Amino acid sequence: MNVRPRMTNLFEQLGLDSSEEAIALFIATHQLNAQTFIAEAEFWSEGQRQFLAEKIQSDGEWAIIVDQLNESLHEDSARS
Template identity: 40%
Template sequence: MHPHHHTMRELFDQLGLSSSPQERQRFIEAHRPLPPGQRLAAAPFWSAAQAEFLQQSQAEDSDWTILIDTLSVQLRRSGRA
């Protein structure tokens, strides 16, 4: 069985966030940069359900992990992603 390759749009949908390219960019710009050492799932802007999904997905090394890591990198950058 091959893992499903999700898109960033699907990740935002899964998190219950607006998923258009413009809305994803607005979200990233509104919440970055994350402080050094801040775990993505522990960031204060997530709901409990969102944080649990992020934490569990990474703990299980699910097929969402690459996208979650990509989002984490984007939220740690300053300036445009």
């Protein structure tokens, strides 16, 4: 069975706490400036960076979730 990717699945794949509270806290505390591409953010490990870049390039269902995370991580810069 193919698991439909969700934000919780993405956080699990990245080796991060995937509870709703942890995801919200991660997003709130890891905001990026408008020029920083999600896969280039300095808080990722090399493995996490590669995973995100691959998923974005694959342009599949995972790319949609990574893009949602990207938008969430840029909320503050989008507001200003």
